[in-house]
Amino acid sequence: MTDRETHKTHARRAERARDFIVLTLGGAGLMTLLVISGSLGFVEGLTAALVLFAGALAYFVGSVPPVVSDATSVGAKPATGSRDPSIRSLIHALPFPAFYISEESRIQYSNRHLDEIFRIKHVEGALKSVIIRQPDVLAATDRVARTGASERVEFMAVDGEELWLAHLTSGPAPHSVFVVFEDRTAVHRAERARADFLANASHELRTPLTALAGFIETMRGPARDDRESWDGFLEIMHNQTDRMRHLVSDLLSLSRIEFSEHRPPDTVIDLSDVLSHTILALQPLAAERAIELSLSGLDQKVPVTANWDEIAQVVQNLVGNALKYSPKGETVSVSMGVSPSMAEAATSATANQSRSISAVLLQPRASSEAAAAWINVADSGQGIARQHLARLGERFYRADESRGGEIEGTGLGLAIVKHIMARHRGGLAVASREGEGATFGIWLPRVETETKTPTASVNG
Ligand SMILES: Nc1ncnc2c1ncn2[C@@H]1O[C@H](COP(=O)(O)OP(=O)(O)O)[C@@H](O)[C@H]1O
Ligand SMILES: [Mg+2]
Incomplete structure (x- = not known):
């Protein structure tokens, strides 16, 4: 923008210089001809040539604007309004984008954060209409300059990726305006996520409720006297209430974990202890599905800073899924181990499926x-x-x-699982290939004990 203006000024100067030379040489030539032909005396000819030269010079000097050397403020004459260093310091001290519009509708002071929204580094001295490309914001600056009443305008910036709020207030000089910008993108996204979540949760709850209401109606109406059919209805109703209970308990877990996510756990527990206890509680479920639970690596103590119940919930969910999404009679393998580094643990957590595709669902x-x-x-x-x-x-x-979601x-x-692992500063990954099983892995920092034995201990 400013480069283009400088370029234009140079072009205009060259054009005028050409006009000047043509006028001077043309005039001198004409005078010489007139003097030689005798129609004009030498003194008159010289005088006329000098007058012409002076005229051309005045035209040249008077019509060319000076080239401004400071390229940053070109395109914009410096604001002539009174300079106020305190306003300047104020604008510069603000930790978010802000500028001050002078009474001549120019941006008199601005700070470096402005680049975040307008993607222009130097805006001081420029006309506000050149810088502010949001019609709503521009119109608001006019209104505030005129009436002095403060305004707030929301607008999208950076190709519609970000939502900003402009706060406009009148400044100390007449018709001057302060504009401070607030980034509302994160708040906007969080609001949308919460709305989505509520919509999803209500939908999930309404489905079993609708089924329950339907069966109650049937049992009170058409099937009132058909006691034989009630057993079947009650069975379905029981399943639906179960589903609702699961959903509500999962929702509660989720909100409880989110609430404490920023407070890291502070108790040291033995990971193999949690794992073996939780697996024991899952045995009946495995037996019901005729699935063998094979365990390995549980013969060593692995101290970790963690919350027992939460780690148990992680194991329950991962092993529960493995049991649920495996056909009857298969095997589910649960293994545990230690690694010298988180990076190596990440590999071990999803190892043993060579042909699968993996994804890290949570970076530790x-x-x-x-x-x-x-x-x-x-x-x-x-x-x-x-x-x-x-x-x-x-x-x-x-x-x-x-x-069709045949599995509930x-x-x-x-x-x-993801939220719990985030609270434990750990990671979560999956490796799978359609039709060939799935491996879910978690890893977290462990407490290094002084007397740690590097090799797995042998039970005596
Ligand atoms: N071991 C697994 N094998 C195949 N698919 C799985 C496995 N674990 C999870 N999934 C897929 O991931 C989805 C999300 O799992 P989860 O959050 O536990 O929900 P839910 O088990 O209630 O459906 C499941 O619906 C399923 O499609
Ligand atoms: Mg599940």
């Missing part, structure tokens, strides 16, 4: 050099198609929903 916040522990849960069930992998862990996201679930289990 702990340093990748920290000593770590990992848990790996592998099944040989239906697996998960590639396009779903990265989205697992989003609330209510279910990969098999398209298949809320789609909240992995979201809970």
Whole structure:
């Protein structure tokens, strides 16, 4: 913008210089001809040539604007309004984009944050209409300059990616305006996510409720006297209430974990202890589905700074899924181990499926050099198609929903796992290939003990 203006000034200067030379030479030539032909005396000719030259010079000097050397403020004459260093310091001290519009509708002071919205580095001295490209904001600056009443205007910036709020107030000089910008993008996104979540949760709750209401109607109406059919109805109603209970308990877990996510756990527990206890509680479920639960690596103590109940919930969800999404009679393998670093633990957590595609669902916040522990849960069930992998862990996201969702679930289990692992500064990853089973892994920093034995201990 400013470069173009400088360029234009130069071009105009060259054009005038050409006019000047043509006029001077043309005039001198004409005078010489007239003097030679004798129609004009030498003195008269010289006088006329001088007058012509003076005229051409005046035209040249008077019509060319000076070239401004400071390219940053070109396109804009410096504001002539009174300079007020305190306003300037104020604008510069603000931690967010702001500027001050002088009484001549120019941007008199601005700060470096302005670049975030307008993508222009130097705006001081420019006309406000050149800089502000949002018609609503521009119109508001006019109104505030005229009436002095403060205004707030919301607008989209950076190709519609960000939502900003402009706060406009009148300044000390007549018709001057302060404009301060507030980034509302994060708030806007959070509001939308909350609205989506509420819509999803209500929808999920309404489905079983509608079914229940329907059966109650049937039992009170058409099937009132058909006691034989009631058993079937009651069975379905029981399942629906179960589903609702699961959903509500998952929702409560999720909100409880989110609430404490920024407070890291402070108790040291033994990871293998949690794992073996939780697996024991899952045995009946495995037996019901004739699935063998194979365990390995649980013979060593692995101290971690963690919350027992939350880690138990992680194991319950991952092993519960493996049991649920495996065909009857298969095996689910749960293994645990330690690694010298988080980076290596990440690999072990989803190892043992060489041909699969993997996705990290949660990057750990702990340093990748920290000593770590990992848990790996592998099944040989239906697996998960590639396009779903990265989205697992989003609330209510279910990969098999398209298949009619023949297996009951809320789609909240992995979201809970993800939040718990985030609180523990750990990671979550999945590796799978459709039809070839799935492996889910978690890893987290472990407490290094002085007397740690590097090799697995042998039970005596
Ligand atoms: N072991 C697994 N094998 C195949 N698919 C799985 C496995 N674990 C999770 N999934 C997929 O991930 C989705 C989300 O899991 P989750 O959050 O636990 O919800 P839910 O189990 O309630 O459906 C499931 O609906 C399923 O499609
Ligand atoms: Mg689940």
